[in-house]
Amino acid sequence: AATMDWMAQEQERGITITSAATTCFWKGNRINIIDTPGHVDFTVEVERSLRVLDGAITVLDGKNGVEPQTETVWRQGSKYGVPRIVFVNKLDAIGADYDMSVASLKEKLGACAKAVQYPIGISNTLSGVIDIIKMKAYDYTGCKEHEMPHEVELPAEYVEKCKALREDLIETLAGFDDDLMMKVLDGQEPTIEEIKNVIRKATLTGEFHPVFCGSAYKNKGIQLLLDGVVDYLPSPIEIPHAKGETPDGKEYICEPDDSKPLVALAFKIATDPFIGRLAYVRIYSGTLKSGSYVLNSNKGVKERIARLVLMHSNHRQEVDELHAGDIGAVIGLKNTTTGETLCDENIDVVLEKMEFPEPVIEEAVEPKTKADQEKMSLALSKLAEEDPTFRAHTDKETGQTIIAGMGELHL
The missing domain is CATH 3.30.70.870 (Elongation Factor G (Translational Gtpase), domain 3)
Known part of the structure; x- marks a missing residue:
């Protein structure tokens, strides 16, 4: 069942309407995930989520490749300078075409995107995924839902194709790194670590996008996608620091450090039938503690933090404090609305406001x-x-x- 699409209307229609947040751990890393709608009518949900995220996974439908709404969301991502990796989903569906989907990124978005994986089989014969960087194949045949795939020999019919894709990938990456460029020109083979480091460096510039593949519904390729999130998307300390403004017009840099004064952004207000108003916040610097008082610098009013929770779609886990880089929710804010800044009472900082489109x-x-x-x-x-x-x-x-x-x- 869809975990993040928890509303009855979402499950009935099979679409995402409201963005839901959750936290998961993968190989010792904590990942905050916000699932956003793809439909143009819910643009605001995407806009405010991209504003507070450090990286994004653009999900394409394997039958259609880049669709009109992908273009809108892609532009929003570029506007906020969010590094993106791409996941081509639904490759188990009839009519799925991986090569077309990858090509559509260049044709329709003008994006520099290269495959780092290739599917074994397509539509009803989809059985696994090939890692083009390591030149290894991962087979999901007989795997239960949460089991890791088996590493197998690269099927002979895919060797030539994957070699060509790998060469193309390395040539493109050489443009982002001089050391790799010298290796390629000297005819040397770069190591797997070197290739991965350059993919990360290129992805963080926002100008290169590695493409992954699989089927989320059948849980094929998802573990390898999570590895990709850890390998190529930034942590809060690797992205440019958020900037705010003090009342006298000076720029204030929010460093992602727990010991610095608190600066946070309320990016979404939700009404919960049991506990009332819930304000989703992203902590940019400092620590937010429950029971403390903070300043809403947009309105110049003090707010009391009654309780703090970590959200798992519509389930809540109570915590005592949220640290720099965290995304959580606050219960008990009376005057705060979407896009307003919460900060330490001793500093008066306003983060850049969000702009929303007019109704049509x-x-x-x-x-x-x-x-x-x-x-x-x-x-x-x-x-x-x-x-x-x-x-x-x-x-x-x-x-x-x-x-x-x-x-x-x-x-």
């Missing part, structure tokens, strides 16, 4: 009975608070309640 479609809504009018008004105001691209107002002439949003599906 309006619709009139009416409650079934007069008695429901108040309930509806309350629900609409909660929705407007959670989603900055959703508006509700009363038409002066007709007296109708009008809601506005990003598209029909959104409303």
Whole structure:
């Protein structure tokens, strides 16, 4: 079952509507994941998630390659300078085409993307994945859901293809690193470590994107994708530090260090039926402790941190403090809305505000009975608070309640 798509509407329609956050551990590294919607109507969810993330995995459908909405999300990623790796999913589906999907990244996005993996079999014969860098094959035949794949000999029919892809990959990477360039020109074979280091360096520039493959539904290629996240995507200390502004217009650099004063960004407000308002925050520097007071520097008001939780989609795990680089949620904030900065009371810093698009479609809504009018008004105001691209107002002439949003599906 879909863990991150926890809402009934999401499971019913098989799409993501709201971004959900979770934390997982892989080979000793802690990974904060936010699953965002792909549909254009929910642009705001993608925008505010990319604002607080350090790296992203762009997921393509193996049948379609780059789709129109991929282009929108890709532009948003470039706007915030987020390093991205690509995962071509659904290769077990009928009509899947890995080569076409990889080529579409260059054709439609103008992206410098090269395969670091190649599928063994396609659609209903998909059985494993080849690691082009190591020239090793991983077979999933007979593996249970969470088992690691078996390492097998490279199938003979794929040797030529993978050699050609590997050469192409190394030639492209040489453009990002002078030492590798010299090795290639001298006809020397670079080591696996050297290739990986250059892929990481190139990915962090935001100008190169390694492409992975598999099928998430059948759990094929996922462990190798997590290795890719650890190998090639940045940790909070490797990306440019977040910048804020003090009241006198000076620039303030937020260093990802627990001992520095607190600076955090509330990037999403959600309403929970049991505990009320939940504010998702990304800590840029310092430590946030439950029971403490912080300053909302956009509004100049003090807020009390009642409780802190780590989110696992819609389940919560209570913690005493959040550290620099963490993503968690705060219970008990009264005045904070999306895109506002929370900081130490002794420093007054405002992080760059988020900008959201204006609604493009309006619709009139009416409650079934007069008695429901108040309930509806309350629900609409909660929705407007959670989603900055959703508006509700009363038409002066007709007296109708009008809601506005990003598209029909959104409303």
